[in-house]
Amino acid sequence: MTKGYLGIDIGSISTKGVVIDRDNNILAKEYLWTEGDPMGAVKRLLKALEIQLRGQDVQVVSVGTTGSARKLIGVMTGASVVKNEITAHAIGTTTVHPDVRTIFEIGGQDSKIVIIENGFVTDYAMNTLCAAGTGSFLSSQAHRLGVSVEDFGEIALTSKKPTNIAARCTVFAESDLVHKAQIGHKKEDIIAGLCKAVVTNYLNNIGKGKKILPPIVFQGGVSKNVGVKKAFEDAVGHEVIVDENGHLMGAFGVAVLARRSGREKQFSFDTADIAFRTRGFECGKCANHCEIICVYRENELIDAWGNKCENGAVRTAR
Numbered sequence: 001m002t003k004g005y006l007g008i009d010i011g012s013i014s015t016k017g018v019v020i021d022r023d024n025n026i027l028a029k030e031y032l033w034t035e036g037d038p039m040g041a042v043k044r045l046l047k048a049l050e051i052q053l054r055g056q057d058v059q060v061v062s063v064g065t066t067g068s069a070r071k072l073i074g075v076m077t078g079a080s081v082v083k084n085e086i087t088a089h090a091i092g093t094t095t096v097h098p099d100v101r102t103i104f105e106i107g108g109q110d111s112k113i114v115i116i117e118n119g120f121v122t123d124y125a126m127n128t129l130c131a132a133g134t135g136s137f138l139s140s141q142a143h144r145l146g147v148s149v150e151d152f153g154e155i156a157l158t159s160k161k162p163t164n165i166a167a168r169c170t171v172f173a174e175s176d177l178v179h180k181a182q183i184g185h186k187k188e189d190i191i192a193g194l195c196k197a198v199v200t201n202y203l204n205n206i207g208k209g210k211k212i213l214p215p216i217v218f219q220g221g222v223s224k225n226v227g228v229k230k231a232f233e234d235a236v237g238h239e240v241i242v243d244e245n246g247h248l249m250g251a252f253g254v255a256v257l258a259r260r261s262g263r264e265k266q267f268s269f270d271t272a273d274i275a276f277r278t279r280g281f282e283c284g285k286c287a288n289h290c291e292i293i294c295v296y297r298e299n300e301l302i303d304a305w306g307n308k309c310e311n312g313a314v315r316t317a318r
């Protein structure tokens with residue numbers, strides 16, 4: 001029997017999962033849309049991973065979670081490790097590229113930059129406010145131009161003269177794009193211009209003041225867009241590495257952390273069938289009005305968080 005380590009990265013747009021063995025080989029992997037229902041997405045994810053593992057004689061013995069719903073999913077799966085995205089991505093990336101110095105990450109709704117020195121994170125920044133540099137922005141603009149987002153990057157590479165698109169925010173970019181299309185700019189030039197705009201926005205916001213040194217690894221869903229990869233290379237003057245599994249790096253990193261934790265207990269994929277539900281309420285004990293989230297397993301309160309102080313703490317069954 002092979003011991004397996006499961007990593008789950010649950011974000012607002014996508015949910016990723018990998019199962020690795022003790023040598024960090026990926027035994028199963030899945031990427032699907034969260035569709036506003038993190039618990040439902042994880043149940044679908046676990047089913048898909050279980051099917052991939054059939055016939056491989058693998059027993060998952062430790063689980064790690066990361067991403068915006070990591071705590072909730074950590075409770076749901078009995079995770080031994082619950083870590084933020086920066087740590088998960090850094091661990092995943094340094095496991096595959098021990099000499100990496102810079103990680104660019106652009107996901108569905110947020111983007112990050114992580115600076116690494118000798119395998120340790122020395123600086124980072126995240127942007128969750130401006131959508132202009134994210135995957136959801138590119139998808140909506142692809143749709144607007146009647147192009148599938150999967151073809152976006154290849155089309156961008158055919159451009160000889162990328163159109164200049166105002167990249168400061170989605171509203172500016174959208175109206176500028178419509179204007180440029182109306183005055184006759186070629187579709188491939190507008191698409192290449194959009195890829196460039198995403199990169200300019202990224203480097204001027206979260207990349208501002210950061211020491212961007214090679215080797216540079218580019219991750220997240222948008223890393224699959226060869227147009228954005230090329231726009232990064234043109235902007236920073238270095239090769240930008242994109243891994244086949246780069247979009248799964250958060251899940252991979254937290255699986256590595258679960259393995260390293262040494263905390264092992266048999267994990268059952270039937271967790272996917274257990275009924276979990278959440279309830280949110282506002283703590284009214286002070287002006288902060290913290291949003292408290294309670295998680296129930298078959299009517300038993302098993303975890304709660306969101307309180308900024310002990311006065312708003314909710315007593316749980318464990």
Ligand code: SF4
Pocket residue numbers: 283284285286287288289290306307308309310311312313
């Ligand atoms: S949890 Fe603490 S800080 Fe938050 S609203 Fe309640 S009393 Fe205020």
